[in-house]
Amino acid sequence: YKTFHNKGAEVGTVNGLAVMGANSGMAEYTGIVMPIVAEITPSQTKGHGSVFATGKLGDIAKEAVQNVSAVFKKISGKDLSDLDIHIQFIGTYEGVEGDSASVSIATAVISAIEEIPIKQNLAMTGSLSVRGNVLPVGGVTAKVEAAIDAGLDEVIVPASNFGDIILDQKYTDKIKIIPVSTIEEVLDEALEKSDEKKLLFERIAELLKPPSTISPSKKGRTGTSAA
Amino acid sequence: YKTFHNKGAEVGTVNGLAVMGANSGMAEYTGIVMPIVAEITPSQTKGHGSVFATGKLGDIAKEAVQNVSAVFKKISGKDLSDLDIHIQFIGTYEGVEGDSASVSIATAVISAIEEIPIKQNLAMTGSLSVRGNVLPVGGVTAKVEAAIDAGLDEVIVPASNFGDIILDQKYTDKIKIIPVSTIEEVLDEALEKSDEKKLLFERIAELLKPPSTISPSKKGRTGTSAA
Amino acid sequence: YKTFHNKGAEVGTVNGLAVMGANSGMAEYTGIVMPIVAEITPSQTKGHGSVFATGKLGDIAKEAVQNVSAVFKKISGKDLSDLDIHIQFIGTYEGVEGDSASVSIATAVISAIEEIPIKQNLAMTGSLSVRGNVLPVGGVTAKVEAAIDAGLDEVIVPASNFGDIILDQKYTDKIKIIPVSTIEEVLDEALEKSDEKKLLFERIAELLKPPSTISPSKKGRTGTSAA
Amino acid sequence: YKTFHNKGAEVGTVNGLAVMGANSGMAEYTGIVMPIVAEITPSQTKGHGSVFATGKLGDIAKEAVQNVSAVFKKISGKDLSDLDIHIQFIGTYEGVEGDSASVSIATAVISAIEEIPIKQNLAMTGSLSVRGNVLPVGGVTAKVEAAIDAGLDEVIVPASNFGDIILDQKYTDKIKIIPVSTIEEVLDEALEKSDEKKLLFERIAELLKPPSTISPSKKGRTGTSAA
Amino acid sequence: YKTFHNKGAEVGTVNGLAVMGANSGMAEYTGIVMPIVAEITPSQTKGHGSVFATGKLGDIAKEAVQNVSAVFKKISGKDLSDLDIHIQFIGTYEGVEGDSASVSIATAVISAIEEIPIKQNLAMTGSLSVRGNVLPVGGVTAKVEAAIDAGLDEVIVPASNFGDIILDQKYTDKIKIIPVSTIEEVLDEALEKSDEKKLLFERIAELLKPPSTISPSKKGRTGTSAA
Amino acid sequence: YKTFHNKGAEVGTVNGLAVMGANSGMAEYTGIVMPIVAEITPSQTKGHGSVFATGKLGDIAKEAVQNVSAVFKKISGKDLSDLDIHIQFIGTYEGVEGDSASVSIATAVISAIEEIPIKQNLAMTGSLSVRGNVLPVGGVTAKVEAAIDAGLDEVIVPASNFGDIILDQKYTDKIKIIPVSTIEEVLDEALEKSDEKKLLFERIAELLKPPSTISPSKKGRTGTSAA
């Protein structure tokens, strides 16, 4: 059963990427598209919002959801103490581990909160710091190949992983690879243009305004840089 | 003891479908009718609603209840912070696992909240995304046969499972099989006509109104499609 | 030590029935009278009522208490967010399992809330759905015989278990056996006549008023019927 | 170290009785005096009172504390949502199990709430129902002998255990044994005379006023009677 | 690294005493100075104060913190529902067990709440009842010797342990040993003179005022007396 | 992948220092730079702030976070019941144990709360008491060498560890080593000059004002001093 789309746009639905066999050491990874769906609802407790995440998440995956919540609580234009947030990994009956779905979770939730559709011809992978910097992940080559096999047009990867991608000849030039360093760059690539998107980025710009004392040669937020 | 009806209509009571021996690998499944009953009450804590689910649910089944709660919290016409929701799997003393009862839970709870009776000559099976899309399940042939054996007239199955149903000749044309892609389609088939049902669907239509930027060729909500 | 009465009336005290050796397979059951006592108090937290149940309850017994709470929260004439509810199984130092005490718990708690005395010359057994239907239990013959040995005059059993009762000749016609299908029937048999009881049943009648669309040939609430 | 008094009066301090070797089957019990101390304080959470019990309590002992809380929450003349209640078993470093300290806990807490001193020349043992009936316990003979060895003048025991007491000749007529059936009788024996005690019993009398429909030949509250 | 002082005065800092090898049966104990530090802060939840204790506390030590909280909640001149209380055992990476630090915890916390400095040339050991009576502990000789080795001038011990102290000749008359029976005596010895201390003792005196009915020959609070 | 900077300034981001092989006994330690990132967001519950810490923290590390929270709750210029605090150890997929990151956590969180950038050419190590005193840690030599290898200019160490640092000749005079005794000294070294920093230190000075009764020869706060 195919549980994702490869065209059009959907609110709250992201084509994440995962690898199978990640725990078997030197063996080559196999990538798969792993959809992540988010929904927001009125909270069941007055003044208390909850975050629920399903799909048999392992310890690191649960901590990743917690880290990602820092990002969407910071960015959100709504009062999250009035909302429950539901995050669902589709089809992970054997469980899911790791933090490489962090950018996918953040994008799905922010889309659901702001009601901005996400491009479905695009997949993404990447870890996140609580301050919104994109951090490197494993298995990027296998993930990019899985996105190509799925007929997708674009794939977002951490800038720090860009050099890790070594595609077989048959995969060369088959997909647009987008390296990113911050969640803002992810959202800019993944969200469809709309008035809601414009408002979101105005709010983010306000949050990122650097303190007056920061050295002018530094950006307000910096990604993980290669040594 | 027969613990379900096969005619008439009941508030908060759904004929779910389950398979036995699902954990024994290649062996053929045996289907059974598994009633699910829901009730709502004033909450025991001011401003805090709870969801209780009994029947010795396994981890995936508990997560399914959590996912389904996103659906009924979104759709509900009542303030769920004032209500407790009780969900009971009848007769599952050995426990119950899996997410294929998701559509049944959603239907039972929404019926209980809205006080709209459910047709008892109908059974259903199907998983759900937090955004209300019906997802595929296992054992559909055995489940449809169990519905026929129980003397039921209609059975709701995920559209993505429609091709999986291969009935023995003695079961052919014995029941109306209804493929569905969204919880709205499930509710439309399962709930008895009434003023309350009309109001429910007006509310749902309002929620599903697609954002102005979505491509006109896409429906606001799309099911899992075959590759 | 005899820990129950077999005459008179008590608020919040029910003669439940249990079987010993229920886990030993084909062996014949031995029934016993197992008193259940309930009390209500002002809650210890403003706006939050709790339900406490003691007696080393097993998992199914704990879920039964949760299911029963749906029934008394629905029926209660008092605001349960201001009250704590205490339920005590007397003398079960080795623990208690199963859901066959559900009708007893419901009756004890409703008696305590409404301050309506329960007949002590009566015992009962039966499971409950969250919507108040009485469901079948095991060991009914042994339980009825235990009620007779205890000198009781009446015993309430699930209507769906009525055919299971096969008494030894020495027990024939020694007790009035009352088959029931709903918690309302249980309460009608067990609670002593009083103004409070009259008010309780007026409130229940209001709750059970069927929606206008339900087919006229169906009762608003229906029990488990034999196939 | 002697950790209790055998004369005078103390608020919140009761001479409980326990047996050692209770888990070693047929062996003869050895009784000891086990002091129980209670204190009340302003609660640490606005509108939420807690009950804390220390001394490495086993599961049955914890449930006993929960049952006893029904009794003091019902009787209390203060709003317990503003108070934290601390209960301490003195010197039970190896843990304590069972419910025979229930009357002691109830008496210590009610004394602390109402600030009424407890007679220290008296010890007690007894289990309790949530409605305040005294239930039988084990090891009463050993407990009574321990109270005598400790130089105490009076010992409270469950009325249903009165027949179990078989004292060695050297213990005969050395202590006043007081059989009780309800917590009111316990409090009447154990609390020192005072204006506060008079007010407490006026409040209890109000609570116990039987419903008008109860048969006149029955007391409002009845203890466990021998068969 | 020496992690304590032996002169001057500090708010919220107490020189506790512990023994090593306490679990090795008859072997001689070795005493050490174990500093305990307390701090209070605005609570993180409106209207809800928490108590945090770190240092890998064992079960008895955690219960001791709970018992001690009864003492400082009773005595506190501030509304503890607005404050979080942090208690830290310094340097107990291998964990800490037992209740002999109870007087130290109580003193550190009360000092931090009231902002009254504690004498650092003094160490202490002692258990506590929830009503503030000092209870006996083990290893007092080793603890007193450790205080002497640390260059301290005074050591507080439970009055009931006074007779247990048998010092080697080289330790004789090297430290002032202060036997105590109540937390008030501990505070009187350990807290530096100040206006805040005077106010604290006025408040305590008010709390301890005995009820009018108590026998005049008894103090309002009595310690553990030798038999 | 290098996950830290060695120049510029960042809000909420600290270069912590850790040692690997710390559990392997006498073996020489290897130091690494371990970035710690903090973010604050509106809290998800009205009136209730939470602290989240990720990176698979061990028991001692979790207690260290709790101790550090005493420091930032005390110092904070914002109402922390309205904020959630997220703390992330970067790259610790195998887990992290110990309390030597305490100064790093405190600095990252206070920077995030006050929006004061932290110097990125600086690393730090040190434990903390709940009253803000810096306590000694292990592995300081290896940590200082790791800071040098990372191209950093300054390293903060506990004053009580200063004497433990024995650098190989190739590391001599390659970095500025800053011994500290209190969190105020850490913040003074690590935070960039700004108006916000000035306000922070005015607030801290107010908090540290010693009570009038303290002996004039003692500072209001004293570090761990060598014996």
Ligand SMILES: [Ca+2]
């Ligand atoms: Ca991924």
Ligand SMILES: [Ca+2]
């Ligand atoms: Ca930044």
Ligand SMILES: [Ca+2]
């Ligand atoms: Ca099903």
Ligand SMILES: [Ca+2]
């Ligand atoms: Ca959709």
Ligand SMILES: [Ca+2]
């Ligand atoms: Ca029963």
Ligand SMILES: [Ca+2]
């Ligand atoms: Ca019904």
Ligand SMILES: [Ca+2]
């Ligand atoms: Ca006892």
Ligand SMILES: [Ca+2]
């Ligand atoms: Ca009664």
Ligand SMILES: [Ca+2]
């Ligand atoms: Ca100590």
Ligand SMILES: [Ca+2]
């Ligand atoms: Ca006293």
Ligand SMILES: [Ca+2]
């Ligand atoms: Ca460190």
Ligand SMILES: [Ca+2]
């Ligand atoms: Ca200080």
